[in-house]
Amino acid sequence: MGVVTMDERLQLAVNAALERFAASVQEFRGEVTLIVPAESIVELMRTLRDEFGFDQLVDVTAVDYYPRQTPRFHVVYHIRILAKSIVLCVRVPLDGNAPRLSTVEGIYPGANWYEREVYDMFGITFTGHSDMRRIIMPQDWQGHPLRKDYPLGYEEVQYTFNFDQISVRKPHPKD
């Protein structure tokens, strides 16, 4: 399993983030996580890529902490130094009412579709993105499915005792 020790490169990067960008650091099961405020994410990413060599963006995703409203979302970035396989996790806490965040597409072009997916599933808008549309759900879908207050939408299972009641409510084709 990928055990990430606090390599010197990583330690330098973490220290720089702590000093310059008002971040805080956590460690769990060998993985290092930086928590930064939303304003400094673009600058932090640019510094990490240019000065410390984190050249590949692995993943952008989000977590919803409803019913807690502040912060309600955490946008999670995973970046990596390819040559040394060091992974760093960066989290940005966001408020629940109108979550907006600047895009990192200018720094890592691969973030394009990831941010579209986060917009689609959570409703977090990325300002400055070149193509902010839904990617996985149909274009006219209402709601953001992965939020915790969006229902799972499951159908009640039909047994013999409730077969007819459910059959009436299920859609059937015309021919």
Next chain:
Amino acid sequence: MGIEQKLGNLGIVTTNLEQVVNWARTNAMWPMLFGLACCAIEMMAAQASHYDMSRFGMELMRASPRQSDLMIVAGRVSRKMAPVLRQLYDQMPNPKWVIAMGDCASCGGVFNNYAILQGVDEIVPVDVYVAGCPPRPEGLIHGIITLHEKVKQEKFTKWG
């Protein structure tokens, strides 16, 4: 069967129209390529040499709906794909049949949520349901043979 019992081997066969038409339909039923997900892999395995489907007349899989008469819905149908499936079904000329292959096409399968249609029979009328996740190729062939038997029993009144 009629005259040849009385007159011996004359080189003619008598039958009725329904049997001839149904025989022609079952022996050369062309499926339309509608493999969506994992069941499509088992459908391809059924088409390959180990479990050969061309011995049942399904040599080719036609990608065009205008030239096929059987739609094997293999895999889970999401809400984005549902109007596409209905449009393809409408583009197929009569007579047409539908096999719902696998659990996801029959009833929603493992996935009971907002994104998957709970059974493709919500939008198209299905003739045969094949269970399994994914069904073995022999299971699919059994489903096809069941469909053949169903077609062989079709009567005048159902055509047209």
Next chain:
Amino acid sequence: MTEIREVSVDELRHLVSERALEGDTMLLNMGPQHPSTHGVLRLLLELDGEIVVSCVPDIGFLHTGVEKNMEAKTYQKAEVMTDRLDYLNPLGNNLTYCLAVEKLCEIDVPPRAQAIRVILAELTRLNSHLLWLGTSGLDLAAMSLFLYCMREREKILDIFEMVSGQRMMTTYIRPGGLWRDVPVEFEDAVIQFIDAFPRELDKYHDLLDTNELFIERTRGISIITRDECVAYGITGPILRASGMAYDLRKALPYSGYEQYDFNIPTRTEGDIYARYAVRMDEMAESLKIIRQALNKLPFGPVRSNKRKFVPPPRSEIGTSMEALIHHFKLWTEGFSAPPGSVYVATESPRGELGVFLESDGGPKPYRVHFRTPTFANLQIMPILTRGHFVADVVAAIGSIDIVLGDADR
């Protein structure tokens, strides 16, 4: 239920060039149902005659809502859904999810289970590459190759069925080890397969390597450079065919891969032929790994002993009270994972498959996110197809080896 919407060019104004808006170039829809798109992928091609000016991929036709559905089930029950994401690599998906759960809950895995996991993961890689070879060959009109590859796959699927009872969606790899021990015929069946396979692989090399038509269609087409790959987050055979020797089995080894000796095949051209050659060489390397793992297969248990997380073997339930209680609690409530988040990545046949698992201390995963290789790899479709013919689009899709269940989750 949504109807089919007529999309006007205005919505796509920012994606297509100005010539499309004037009507100079044609917008063609290579729709969700198409024989060569390897699944339900929709490509909007902007064509100038026969040459592609730009290409807009549209995914989401196989969206299954797995991530949301897994939040409603316990960790054990949710594993069933992981098989069906990348359906050509079911054991690989199981393995990645189980590694994440084991890292989160700190469950150990005995060495025999690790070795068998490696053997099954490599067999799955062979299975996936064979299907890729068959269907890509079918797209480029090498149709008999499809039948040969499916014939080899049947042997691998027979091995899976012997081990777990199911051909494809096995859910055999569970957190803490395996579901049950392999039967006695397993080793002989695998040895028989890997003894016969190199000869078949040579036949496939003979069919395509020096075939002029194949070379015409694949050399110099759809080139992607190493820097573009790194910038877009591409991993897997595409990255290795562009010159960077990066394989997660060597870089961040998991499940005992550090004990085995194998190479990472690399090419520098970055075109379709390079990706084909890399995957063919990977199949040979997989055979080496399987042989080494089989030779060194240790004896011992196949499941961890932590009864709080891993169910006891069925034989103990009849005799021991604690085993019965553990079994009962695991099946009714499930185990509670400590709060925190982990990210684990493995090398799937398509690239890096990662699982981001966050728990809040309960029995159900609070957030599961799959970083799937196909989702990242499909972003480069516009780069691969710019300036090429429509027929090359088909070859390019085949070469990046997409599985739409992976992309849409």
